[in-house]
Amino acid sequence: MNLNATLLGEMITFGIFIWFTLRYVWPFIMKAMQEREKTIANGLAAAEKGVQELEDAHRKTAEMLHKARLDAAELIEKAHQRAADMIESAKAQAREEGSRLIELAKGDIAQEREAARHELQRQVSQIAMTAVSKFLGTGVDVRQQQAALDKFVTTLSMKEAS
Amino acid sequence: MVENPASSSEYIQHHLVNLPLNLRNFTLTPDGGFWTLNLDTIGFALFLGISFCLIFRCVAKRATSGVPKGWQNFVEMLVSFVDTQVRETFHGTNKLIAPLALTIFVWVFLMNFMDLLPVDLLPLGARLAGVEHLRVVPTTDPNLTIGMALSVFCLILFFNVKAKGFKGMGKELLHSPFPYLLPLNIVFRLIEEISKPISLSLRLFGNLYAGELIFILIALLPWWTQWLLGVPWAIFHILIVVLQAFIFMMLTIVYLSMAHESH
Numbered sequence: 149m150n151l152n153a154t155l156l157g158e159m160i161t162f163g164i165f166i167w168f169t170l171r172y173v174w175p176f177i178m179k180a181m182q183e184r185e186k187t188i189a190n191g192l193a194a195a196e197k198g199v200q201e202l203e204d205a206h207r208k209t210a211e212m213l214h215k216a217r218l219d220a221a222e223l224i225e226k227a228h229q230r231a232a233d234m235i236e237s238a239k240a241q242a243r244e245e246g247s248r249l250i251e252l253a254k255g256d257i258a259q260e261r262e263a264a265r266h267e268l269q270r271q272v273s274q275i276a277m278t279a280v281s282k283f284l285g286t287g288v289d290v291r292q293q294q295a296a297l298d299k300f301v302t303t304l305s306m307k308e309a310s
Numbered sequence: 311m312v313e314n315p316a317s318s319s320e321y322i323q324h325h326l327v328n329l330p331l332n333l334r335n336f337t338l339t340p341d342g343g344f345w346t347l348n349l350d351t352i353g354f355a356l357f358l359g360i361s362f363c364l365i366f367r368c369v370a371k372r373a374t375s376g377v378p379k380g381w382q383n384f385v386e387m388l389v390s391f392v393d394t395q396v397r398e399t400f401h402g403t404n405k406l407i408a409p410l411a412l413t414i415f416v417w418v419f420l421m422n423f424m425d426l427l428p429v430d431l432l433p434l435g436a437r438l439a440g441v442e443h444l445r446v447v448p449t450t451d452p453n454l455t456i457g458m459a460l461s462v463f464c465l466i467l468f469f470n471v472k473a474k475g476f477k478g479m480g481k482e483l484l485h486s487p488f489p490y491l492l493p494l495n496i497v498f499r500l501i502e503e504i505s506k507p508i509s510l511s512l513r514l515f516g517n518l519y520a521g522e523l524i525f526i527l528i529a530l531l532p533w534w535t536q537w538l539l540g541v542p543w544a545i546f547h548i549l550i551v552v553l554q555a556f557i558f559m560m561l562t563i564v565y566l567s568m569a570h571e572s573h
Contacts, residue, residue: 151344151452151456152342152345153333154347154351154352154451154453155454155457155460156457158453161352161355161356162417162457162461165417166406166409166410168363169409169412169413170405172363173366174409174412176371177370177386178389181375183375
């Protein structure tokens with residue numbers, strides 16, 4: 149084992165190689181690796197987030213669907229209710245209208261009858277007046293007689309009505 | 311394959327001699343004393359280290375934070391592996407430790423890996439080119455392992471000073487592990503610190519040197535038995551090659567984190 153100047157040469161060479169690696173190799177590779185690490189970490193985080201969001205979306209959709217179903221059922225229920233109400237009110241209105249028409253007709257009939265009676269009364273009293281004036285001559289106080297006659301006729305009509 | 315014992319030992323010897331460059335007169339002779347450069351060690355170490363730097367630099371330049379492909383995948387795997395080890399061992403933030411660990415791991419691995427090439431392949435080519443000696447595994451040269459360990463040792467000292475200051479380091483030197491047992495503490499600390507680069511360098515050197523030697527011994531056997539021993543040893547050696555690179559890296563991190571934290 150003979151030591152010689154090779155030793156010094158190797159020390160210098162070694163130093164130069166270390167410097168070269170330190171200056172021109174290590175930082176670049178480390179930088180690339182760290183950047184990739186970060187990218188991968190970000191990607192994984194994004195994927196995680198995506199999964200989370202998808203889950204949320206699924207849940208939200210389910211919720212919305214459920215709510216929509218409930219709303220629809222409620223609407224249908226309301227519509228049924230309303231339809232029933234409308235039919236009911238239409239029936240009630242029709243009944244009312246019918247009875248009103250009947251009332252009206254009854255009133256008309258009563259009026260007609262009254263008018264007919266008045267007419268009859270008038271005609272009877274006229275006939276009676278004519279008959280009486282013919283019977284007693286002309287010296288009859290028409291006005292006086294008329295009142296008596298009217299009274300008579302009223303009695304008559306009352307008798308007839310009863 | 312060599313027949314007689316004399317040429318066997320010659321063969322082994324031949325494989326364990328570096329290609330020398332005498333720095334005094336710049337000839338390829340081994341008589342320069344300390345001022346000799348092992349050209350093969352330096353050359354292969356430089357070639358492998360520069361390959362590592364260029365490949366990793368190319369990948370680093372084109373690194374995208376998108377989907378990684380091919381080489382980037384491979385490099386990122388190594389980088390994140392080293393980064394994990396550093397994070398688990400070294401508590402605190404330091405920009406130097408992780409790139410240092412990556413450099414050690416990949417460079418030492420590549421140099422160790424040369425051991426898996428057939429022992430005679432490159433030396434044969436070198437001989438054809440007129441070069442007498444060539445050792446292709448730089449980590450079987452203690453000059454390289456001790457050089458690296460000494461660099462790490464310097465970093466340990468630097469981190470000690472950086473984390474605790476001269477005052478704090480001196481205090482620690484004098485007062486731990488036993489309060490007020492000054493001389494003993496200093497001796498303990500010296501042994502502890504000096505053992506670090508020695509164990510670091512000799513472990514790597516010893517493992518690879520032994521592995522190489524066994525490959526050389528296997529190469530001495532008759533050709534028809536070589537695969538019987540060579541293949542299992544090579545497979546086992548794949549493990550050793552990676553393991554030793556990992557151990558060198560890991561121990562460096564551990565030593566530096568020890569230096570960074572107080573005793």
